[in-house]
Amino acid sequence: MEARNLYTPFELLQGNMSDWDPRPQVYYFFEIIQIQEGSGFRTVNKNRFPYRKGSIFLFTPRDCRGFEEETSTRFVSVRFSEMFVGHSHTPQEKERIGAWLRQLEYLFFYHNRQEQLLIRQDNDCKMITALIGNMVEEYEQKHPYYQENLQHYVTLLLNIVARNVAADINITGEEDCALLINQIMLYIRQHIYEREMLKQEVLSSKFNLSQNYIGEFFKKQTGESLQQFIINYKLNLVQLRVSYSDLTIGEIADELGFTDESHLSRLFKKYYGVTPSAYRKEGRKNELQKNIH
Template sequence: MSKLPGMTMPDQIQNGGIFVLLQVMEQKVLDRPFELYVADMDCWEQRPLVYHFFEIVQILEGSGYREVNNNHFPYQKGSIFLFTPLDCRGFDIRTPTRFCSVRFSEVFLGQCRTAGEKERTAQWLRQLENIFFHHNRFRELKIQNPEDCRMITGWIQNITEEYLRKPPLYEENLKHLITLVLNILSRNVSEQGIKDHAKDEPLINRILLYIHENIGFPEKLRIGHLARRFNLSPNYVGEYFRKFTGESLQRYVTQYKIRLVEQRLANSPLTIGQIAGELGFTDESHLNRQFRKYNGLSPSAYRKSAGGSR
């Protein structure tokens, strides 16, 4: 994958609109809070990867299928995808493909100057996460409004130009531009009716949504409880979960918890003990051990490095 400074962006969305795939295994972690790449691919030789960051992908040239959890969704020139942390992503390329990838973490969006701004950002991130994780993540969302399509395309072009030129205050501008894109995407998710598809959700999707909704209640995430809840054999729950996500149930739950801890450390005034209680850790010491295991540093050190509230 290479960054190409001489890239050009399409003037308009082609073939009827923007497609956004909101989906849920090799891990890939973002080295910096924000990155932008343009890449050319004739084939995708890697296995699908789990990415621990948000990613907006715009297809500049080519066609094929975007692979997510063994599901395949078509893409073409002009398609735009949004992926959230812990989503598993890959390509099935049919014609040579060129794409622009905008990658960022919650830490990037949560870089605030005042306590009031930090609290508003934290609330916005929670609302955004709730919208995206409650959307049917195994189907495509087509943004029908041509004006929304034009706005998103224009903002991605602005993001690219700001990132490549790096003028004064460019990081602040990038954050605002990305927020605008996410607001339009979340509006379209909400307008299609999050609850309308609840009965038609694939089983794995319903399990994932249940995990997200009950992440602070460990007793509800035990194998026996999930087996009863979703009418599965206790011996099959783990196998089924790994089949569709590529990782163990326990690892997924832990990683999701740690990501929520990171978000709260960076964007909220909650103490580490309060975060531990909210997310179902036994106590602050338990949270510290788990966090250090996955991040290599303590929650307090992470909060300091992210500029979070003490």
């Protein structure tokens, strides 16, 4: 399968979907796409969803995505790395931005994979359209401080999308098994940094399932245990941190609740065959070679 990389911290594209390679490809960067005109279908990691005018999609690094155009489609694509939105000038600002990014991770890892993302408020739709229009102008004109302005625009855009996602979270006792599993997964992703919130007794109370049954239910529906799901998700976040942030391996281990750097390195190597440090080194070597060629 083909892959695409981003060689600058930020990139903005406007175009027709007919110019997009229709084959699904893996993209190694974050991306927000707004459909300006047209309709069709998008695919992400083998899931297929319709799109129409005004649709907004969020993609994360390593997502496999593609589009099937039905009617003539125009779009705006905002592409960026985690380092672009996480850039800071002081330790205090770095800590604040880091906390904000952690709060938004569930947004990228949940939507739009399980369901269509809907911006329900008319004012939010208008704000998003205005923000993207301002981003296009800043990117094309490149006036002084345009990069700082773009960073702020991306932050605002993500905040608006996040509050619409939060408004959709409504757990009830009447949900079927598939929806309940999706909600359990979402809850775990939202609280991945809070070890106490992920204990089996807390999860069973939250979702009205007995402690003896919730593990069996989760494994029956997903094919993996609760603990395995949590570990896999944490290691997925480690991959992103190692590839797209300047955090040390020790800082990543502490952030995600591993005992220490050695514990994280052993577990990472068990699953991926290399240590986080070697993974980071190899990734940067490959990026350098691609830039040279």
